[in-house]
Amino acid sequence: MSTPVTAPARAPEGTRRLLAATAGDLAAHLARSGPVPWRGRAGSLIEDVRAAGLTGRGGGAFPVWRKLSTVHGGREPVVVANAAEGEPLSSKDDTLLRRTPHLVLDGLHLAAEAVGSREAYLYVPDGPGRDAVEAALRERVARRWDPVPVTVVRAAEAFLAGEESAVVAAIDGRPALPRFRTEVVARSGVKGRPTLVQNAETLAHLAQLARYGPAWFRSVGTREEPGTFLATVSGPVASPGVYEVPLGIPMSALLAEAGGPVAELRAVLAGGYHGGWVPAAGVPDVPVSRAALARLGGTPGAGVIRPLAAGECGLRAAAGIVRYLAEQGARQCGPCLNGLPRLSATMTALAGGEPDPALPERLRALSALVDGRGACHHPDGVARFVRSTLATFQPDVVAHLRGSCVEERCLEERCVERRNR
Ligand SMILES: Cc1cc2nc3c(=O)[nH]c(=O)nc-3n(C[C@H](O)[C@H](O)[C@H](O)COP(=O)(O)O)c2cc1C
Numbered sequence: 358m359s360t361p362v363t364a365p366a367r368a369p370e371g372t373r374r375l376l377a378a379t380a381g382d383l384a385a386h387l388a389r390s391g392p393v394p395w396r397g398r399a400g401s402l403i404e405d406v407r408a409a410g411l412t413g414r415g416g417g418a419f420p421v422w423r424k425l426s427t428v429h430g431g432r433e434p435v436v437v438a439n440a441a442e443g444e445p446l447s448s449k450d451d452t453l454l455r456r457t458p459h460l461v462l463d464g465l466h467l468a469a470e471a472v473g474s475r476e477a478y479l480y481v482p483d484g485p486g487r488d489a490v491e492a493a494l495r496e497r498v499a500r501r502w503d504p505v506p507v508t509v510v511r512a513a514e515a516f517l518a519g520e521e522s523a524v525v526a527a528i529d530g531r532p533a534l535p536r537f538r539t540e541v542v543a544r545s546g547v548k549g550r551p552t553l554v555q556n557a558e559t560l561a562h563l564a565q566l567a568r569y570g571p572a573w574f575r576s577v578g579t580r581e582e583p584g585t586f587l588a589t590v591s592g593p594v595a596s597p598g599v600y601e602v603p604l605g606i607p608m609s610a611l612l613a614e615a616g617g618p619v620a621e622l623r624a625v626l627a628g629g630y631h632g633g634w635v636p637a638a639g640v641p642d643v644p645v646s647r648a649a650l651a652r653l654g655g656t657p658g659a660g661v662i663r664p665l666a667a668g669e670c671g672l673r674a675a676a677g678i679v680r681y682l683a684e685q686g687a688r689q690c691g692p693c694l695n696g697l698p699r700l701s702a703t704m705t706a707l708a709g710g711e712p713d714p715a716l717p718e719r720l721r722a723l724s725a726l727v728d729g730r731g732a733c734h735h736p737d738g739v740a741r742f743v744r745s746t747l748a749t750f751q752p753d754v755v756a757h758l759r760g761s762c763v764e765e766r767c768l769e770e771r772c773v774e775r776r777n778r
C-alpha cells in the first residue's frame with residue numbers, strides 16, 4: 358500500500374459531515390478529508406466507536422461496536438458494505454456513493470482493519486452510485502492504495518435484497534433472499550465465516566469518526582443518539598432530496614431543510630415502508646430520533662421522510678404500500694406466505710370502502726399474528742406500519758366503514774374505480 362503525503366484535514370463544522378466530504382477523485386478526497394488514520398492493529402478502533410455511540414444507519418440502529426467486537430477475533434472474517442437500498446423511497450446510499458465514494462471505501466477498509474479481515478465486498482445495485490464507486494475503486498487499485506481487495510457484487514432491486522442474510526446469500530452466489538439462521542451473520546455469514554455487514558452510510562460515519570474522534574462525533578445529535586443521519590425527503594415539499602441533519606432534529610426543521618411543505622399536511626411517514634405515521638398535529642415538535650418516534654409506534658429506519666398532503670386518503674396510501682410489501686415477501690415462511698397477502702387484502706377492502714365493521718379488528722389480529730414470526734424482520738415491519746395506519750387514520754377508518762371518507766378526493770377516486778371495473 359502506498360501512502361501519499363497529505364496534510365491532515367480540519368474536521369467538518371456544523372451538521373453536514375458526510376455531504377461536506379463530497380469529492381470526486383482520490384486526490385480531492387484526501388485534500389478535503391485527510392489521510393486514512395490506520396491503527397495498524399485489529400480491534401483498536403472498536404473502543405472509539407463505542408465511545409462515539411455510532412449505530413447502524415441501515416434501519417436497525419444496532420450499536421456498531423458490538424458487531425465489530427463479535428466479528429473481531431473470528432476465523433477469517435469478511436466485511437460487507439451494504440448499499441442495496443431496497444426501500445423504494447430511499448436514495449441516500451446512492452447519493453453518498455455518487456458524491457463521496459472514497460469516504461465509504463475508507464470506512465469499509467477501516468472496518469476490515471478493525472475486525473482483522475482480508476476480504477471485503479461492496480453490495481450495490483446497478484446505477485450511478487455503482488458507477489461512481491467502481492471508478493473510485495479503479496483509482497485506488499491503480500495506486501495500490503487499499504490494504505484488502507474489494508469485490509463489487511450486484512444487488513437486485515428488491516425490497517428484501519438488502520436484508521443481511523439476503524446479502525450474504527447473494528455474495529455466496531445464491532438468490533438474494535433472507536434465510537433461516539441458527540447463528541447471526543456476525544458469527545456465520547459469507548462462506549460460513551464471521552461477517553460484518555454494515556450499511557454504506559454507517560461506514561462513511563465510521564471513516565469520519567476514525568479521523569476526528571468520538572468527542573467530535575458526539576458534538577451533534579442527542580446524548581443517546583449522537584451524530585447526523587442522511588434523510589431522504591420526498592412528496593409535497595419544495596425541494597425533495599437527501600439532507601444531512603442531526604439525530605433528534607424536530608420534524609418541522611427537517612421539512613424546512615427540504616424547503617418546507619408545499620401543501621397542508623395530514624401526516625408524515627417516517628422510516629419508510631417499515632416505519633410509521635406522525636399525525637400532522639405532532640409534526641412540528643416531534644424529534645426525529647429512535648426514542649421519540651418509538652413512542653408513536655414508529656422508527657427513523659433508514660431516514661425516509663414522506664409527508665402526506667391534505668386531500669390524500671391515508672388508508673388508500675397505506676393500502677398501496679401494504680400491497681407492495683406483501684408482493685415483496687419471499688413467501689418462504691408462514692407470515693409471508695399467508696399473513697401478508699391477507700393483511701393486504703383486508704387493507705385494500707378497508708381502503709376501498711367495504712362496509713364490514715370487522716375489518717379493523719381483523720387487521721389488528723393479522724398484524725399480531727405475523728409480528729415476530731418470520732425468519733427475518735419483514736413481517737414485523739409490515740405489522741408496525743399497519744398498526745400505525747390504524748392509529749393515525751382512525752377518522753378515515755370510521756368514515757370508510759360508513760361508505761364515506763374524510764377526504765373528498767378518495768370518494769371521487771373510488772367512484773372512478775367502480776366505473777372502470
Ligand atoms: C426487509 C429488510 C430489508 C433491509 N434492507 C436493507 C437495505 O437495503 N440496506 C441496508 O443497509 N440494510 C437493510 N436492512 C438491514 C440489514 O439487515 C442490516 O441490519 C444492515 O445492513 C446492517 O447495517 P447497519 O447496522 O450499518 O445498519 C434490511 C432489513 C430488513 C429486515
Ligand code: SF4
Binds near residue numbers: 517536736
Ligand atoms: S419472513 Fe418473509 S421475507 Fe422474511 S424470511 Fe420469512 S418468507 Fe422471507
